[in-house]
Amino acid sequence: MIDVYLLFGGPSSEHDIALRSALNISKNLNKEKYNLNLVYINKEGCFSKAFAFEETNDEFSLVKEINYSKAESIGNFIDEIKSLDPKNTVIIPAIHGTYGEDGTIQGFLDVLGFPYVGNGLLSSAICMDKVTSNDIFYKNGFLQAKYLYTYKEGFDEKFIERCENEIGFPLIVKPSANGSSVGVNKVENKDQLVKAINEALKYDDKALVEELIVGQEIEIAVIGEKNNILATKPAAYLTNHIFLDYDAKYFDKQTIEELPYKMDPKDEEKAREFAKECYKACGCSGFARVDIFYSKDRKLYINEINTFPGFTPSSFFARLAMLSYDKDFSYVLDQIIEDGLRRFNDK
The missing domain is CATH 3.40.50.20 (Rossmann fold)
Known part of the structure; x- marks a missing residue:
């Protein structure tokens, strides 16, 4: 045992x-x-x-x-x-x-x-820090939102002007390293931007400012490593919110789940392959949830990777894995435990 x-x-x-x-x-x-x-x-x-x-x-x-x-x-x-x-x-x-x-x-x-x-230490640290993972996505040529970041010490009028001129409103502001959309805000002018950056810096020493991508956020569970990787069908929260914030995720009763999310089959296959490539670029192994924006013009933008997504009964990761394996959650747990032991014994 x-x-x-x-x-x-x-x-x-x-x-x-x-x-x-x-x-x-x-x-x-x-x-x-x-x-x-x-x-x-x-x-x-x-x-x-x-x-x-x-x-x-x-x-x-x-x-x-x-x-x-x-x-x-x-x-x-x-x-x-x-x-x-x-x-x-x-x-x-x-x-x-x-x-x-x-x-x-x-x-x-x-x-x-x-x-x-x-995931191990390095991939966990990379994906937790959204600026670092964005830099890796950029180096790999993956489509993503335009972005800038600031530390508290470098947060000044010049940075605000860069955000306005190099990206343009509306913008999304978030802590570089935090989860569950806490401290994330949409802003439409300079005053809101200053306030949102100050709030983000309460949760982390680095604030990330990103272009607002208009489209549907989809989530894909990815399991495995190297060339033995499973990427599931996507799931999505359908909401009237401009972006999937904390309230939309956990409290808004009008937020609707769609699992699996219905999209053009060719686009779905591209999304699953895209999720794999982003996962590999960050050195992920074991499992993760890859979040992607699917725009109205059918482009795919990487948003972020969650290296230990929710394992609750309502969490997309667990349900997508069960759907792909056509097995219960006990089987999914068997797979990730076997993977963890195998990777340890292969060292």
């Missing part, structure tokens, strides 16, 4: 989404194949002691009180796993956004020498 340690929560704005992902993983992991141990990470980054999953539908019941310092709690986790066989153990870092998708937890697990599912 394989020992699985499910790390979840974390100090990011997507903490609660990680709880939902952890609950869905726990309910669907094959108990005959895996010995599941859960480790909750609170918003301060402290690790709980490992605990067994008890059947529940309440993700907040997975939250544990932690009465140790961060260093002591992490030491407890190391003591917990130090005697385990890495060849028969795998970590699932169900931590979205900061700490989980930026390479932090991956680097920690690399140092410990234990296999884990999903």
Whole structure:
């Protein structure tokens, strides 16, 4: 039986989404194949002691009180796993956004020498920082929105003028490294731009300013690595919002899901191949969700790559993977665990 340690929560704005992902993983992991141990990470980054999953539908019941310092709690986790066989153990870092998708937890697990599912340190860090991934897309000649960025120290009138002259309104402003569309705003004039950049800089030390691409955002699940990559059919949220912001994703009841998203078959095939190329360019492995803009003139623009997308019952990644495999979520989890162990043993 394989020992699985499910790390979840974390100090990011997507903490609660990680709880939902952890609950869905726990309910669907094959108990005959895996010995599941859960480790909750609170918003301060402290690790709980490992605990067994008890059947529940309440993700907040997975939250544990932690009465140790961060260093002591992490030491407890190391003591917990130090005697385990890495060849028969795998970590699932169900931590979205900061700490989980930026390479932090991956680097920690690399140092410990234990296999884990999903992307490694470098690809996680690249995709988390939207400026860095945009630079890579640009170097590879991928179509994307025009963009500029600024640090707080370089944010001045000259930068505002560059945004206006080199890109032009309307614009999208976002933190370079943050998740779930938090701190993202559409702006139509200089005053709004200044305000939006200041807000974005609350979440990250770098603000990204992009051209507004008018079109439908589509999401494609990509699984595998190198030349053995599966790209699923696309899915999309249909919304009246100008762009898919946090409110449109999670609160607007008029937002409609379309899975799979209906598009011209030739364009769909191009989108799936495009998703693969973007995934490979960023060095991704394991799995990710690639978000693409499909414009009214049928062009494809890369938006971003999420290296540990939501694993909740409503998340597109899980449902697209199930659709492609024509299997249940338990089977999808088997595939990504087998992939994580294989990549570790191939090192």
